[in-house]
Amino acid sequence: MDFPVQLIEATVRVEQPVADSARTVGTGFLVKAADADGRPHILLITAHHVLAGMPGNEANIGYRFATENGGWNYAPQTLKIRDEAGAPLWTHHPARDVAAIAIEAPPEFAKAAIPANYLAADSFAERNLGPGQELMVLGFPRGLAANNAGFPILRSGRVASYPVAPKSFPTFLLDFSVFPGNSGGPVFTTRTIRNASGAAAAQPVIAGLLTQQVELNSERLEIGVVTHAKYIVETMALMENAGAPITLATDQGAVEGAKPAAQAPAKRSFLHAASAWVEARLWAPVRLAGSWLAAWASEPWKAFASHAGDETSAA
Helix, strand or coil, rough: CCCHHHHHEEEEEEEEECCCCCCCEEEEEEEEECCCCCCEEEEECCCHHHHHCCCCCEECCEEEEEECCCEEECEEEEEEEEECCCEECEEEEECCCCCCEEECCHHCCCCCCEHHHCCCCCHHHCCCCCCCCCCEEEECCHHHCCCCCCCCCCEEEEEECCCCCCCCCCEEECCCCCCCCCEEEEEEEEEEEEECCCCEEEEEEEEEEEEEEEEEEEEEEEEEEEEEHHHHHHHHHHHHHCCCCCCCHHHHHHHCCCCEECCCCCCHHHHHHHHHHHHHHHHHHHHHHHHHHHHHHHCCHHHHHHHCCCEECCC
């Protein structure tokens, strides 16, 4: 089985019904790992804001099962994400939008989980990943699946930023249109390497997970923000040891105009919509004018440029 198909089978839709027949949706993928005692277990990896944005204690995880006639059945099962007191059961990175939760996956589906060593926890330079490199992305844009079996939609884009260094720049840009529901989807590639004899082989690499989209003045710029896989590895380590070392990268890699590529939103009430209208039409312009005046007083040449990318949204 080639790697894209392997990762497709490991990627799931994570959703929770909300009021008015709406639902909140994100993307996740399964990884094989070992617990503190060395025993294997399965982890669901997704963006932290996907789980945090679900108000209930249970979500649905979209499992799929092969049938005897060569077809597939979509059979979502309940996943408990909070305890009875409402406390989260997942672990999240303290500085990045990454979450991991241990799950009891059906045996047939647990086989689809990918090995943890596919995660690019080291330098991108060592893996020949950089600007212009084409990467693939799996997800459920607007909650949509590729078919009624619940498989994710596969798309692609190119690395659109430089430098691509996890320690100093915790995220990188991908020339790729992002929609609600894409959050938490794996971003990956297969690169060709040669062994000592010169034989070529494909090596799977998960570069990170999709967490944000970039907007300017409410206009989508068709740019996604990817959080490095390094932070997935650190989050997994925190599950076994709360004192595990983590990277608190500086914010020099922060993207202006980036917002979470959030889960497919629930319907808003009239009161919420009216409040949002007042915020957008009245208070936001007042605050913006104030910030312009403050900027003008200190650095006149930067007063208008400083807000060029203030509006951002999560995937």
